[in-house]
Amino acid sequence: MAAIFRPIPWAFRGSLCLPLSARRFSKTVDENRSLAGKVAVITGSTRGIGFAIARRLAQDGAHVVISSRKQENVDEAVTILKEEGLSVTGTMCHVGKAEDRQHLVTTALKHSGGIDFLVCVAGVNPLVGSTLGASEQIWDKILDVNVKSPALLLSKVLPYMENRRGGSVVLVSSGVAYVPVPKLGVYNTSKTALLGLCKSLAMELAPKGIRVNCLVPGIIKTDFSLREKTMPNMLPDMNKIFGVQRLGEPEECAGLVSFLCSSDASYITGENIMVAGFSSKL
Ligand SMILES: NC(=O)C1=CN([C@@H]2O[C@H](COP(=O)(O)OP(=O)(O)OC[C@H]3O[C@@H](n4cnc5c(N)ncnc54)[C@H](OP(=O)(O)O)[C@@H]3O)[C@@H](O)[C@H]2O)C=CC1
Numbered sequence: 001m002a003a004i005f006r007p008i009p010w011a012f013r014g015s016l017c018l019p020l021s022a023r024r025f026s027k028t029v030d031e032n033r034s035l036a037g038k039v040a041v042i043t044g045s046t047r048g049i050g051f052a053i054a055r056r057l058a059q060d061g062a063h064v065v066i067s068s069r070k071q072e073n074v075d076e077a078v079t080i081l082k083e084e085g086l087s088v089t090g091t092m093c094h095v096g097k098a099e100d101r102q103h104l105v106t107t108a109l110k111h112s113g114g115i116d117f118l119v120c121v122a123g124v125n126p127l128v129g130s131t132l133g134a135s136e137q138i139w140d141k142i143l144d145v146n147v148k149s150p151a152l153l154l155s156k157v158l159p160y161m162e163n164r165r166g167g168s169v170v171l172v173s174s175g176v177a178y179v180p181v182p183k184l185g186v187y188n189t190s191k192t193a194l195l196g197l198c199k200s201l202a203m204e205l206a207p208k209g210i211r212v213n214c215l216v217p218g219i220i221k222t223d224f225s226l227r228e229k230t231m232p233n234m235l236p237d238m239n240k241i242f243g244v245q246r247l248g249e250p251e252e253c254a255g256l257v258s259f260l261c262s263s264d265a266s267y268i269t270g271e272n273i274m275v276a277g278f279s280s281k282l
């Protein structure tokens with residue numbers, strides 16, 4: 001009896017779904033680097049974790065579109081990476097503003113002709129204090145920037161990822177999503193919500209060949225975590241509980257994002273992966 005071929009509904013389409021053996025055969029000479037020929041849009045990428053990710057994706061062969069709220073920060077970051085011989089452009093984008101999100105997508109398409117990867121790094125925490133004491137304005141700001149903006153930006157990027165017949169999205173959550181830190185209740189909540197967003201989007205977009213995963217940093221040495229008004233210093237506690245001896249470096253988050261964008265991660269979606277110097281999962 002002839003075997004009946006049943007298409008698997010959740011199977012990925014496009015080049016991102018090819019098994020490793022098939023992809024090896026289709027590699028051309030100038031595709032040595034894992035992300036060669038791809039275009040990455042990264043929010044919040046003028047310093048800290050976002051900047052390290054921008055540098056790494058560009059080193060791995062992608063053209064990278066840098067962005068943040070301040071054009072002067074964008075110009076400075078673009079200049080630094082261009083001087084390193086990397087392929088980057090940039091534009092101002094406050095992720096909480098609809099017109100800025102549209103402008104970022106338009107600029108990326110103008111310079112690069114398509115979008116393969118979206119990395120949503122921009123995040124804020126304007127409150128260290130009681131969760132129930134937080135004003136509606138604070139709730140709106142944290143949820144708008146940290147949770148809603150990645151989904152709204154991705155909705156604008158989606159048609160172009162579909163044109164490329166696949167893509168990879170990386171959201172940036174936080175260790176506080178798993179284990180809440182005192183006085184960061186609204187921020188903790190926003191970062192846990194991102195894990196849910198990641199899983200829902202991964203499921204919705206799998207049929208289109210688009211993977212969605214979460215980077216989950218522990219405490220990383222950046223302006224954000226070192227500003228006492230934004231984040232309490234938790235290293236002594238972490239050391240006591242988990243034996244963590246030091247803060248992480250932004251570069252230690254970047255390799256994971258490059259991997260998640262690459263075809264080596266072609267069968268990984270809906271995951272959240274910690275970069276924290278300790279493990280909080282089974
Ligand atoms: N550092 C840490 O320990 C941890 C950080 N995280 C998360 O990692 C992400 C990056 O943090 P980190 O690198 O430490 O932060 P930094 O403060 O070092 O960098 C933040 C970047 O985002 C930009 N930015 C800030 N607000 C917005 C906005 N509304 N729209 C667009 N860009 C914006 C900033 O540039 P500009 O000022 O020009 O807008 C800057 O480029 C955040 O989502 C944070 O929650 C998670 C766990 C731990």
Ligand SMILES: O=C1Nc2ccccc2C1=O
Pocket residue numbers: 174175176181217218219225231232233234
């Ligand atoms: O984003 C974070 N900043 C922090 C500061 C202290 C403890 C945990 C965190 C985070 O996860």
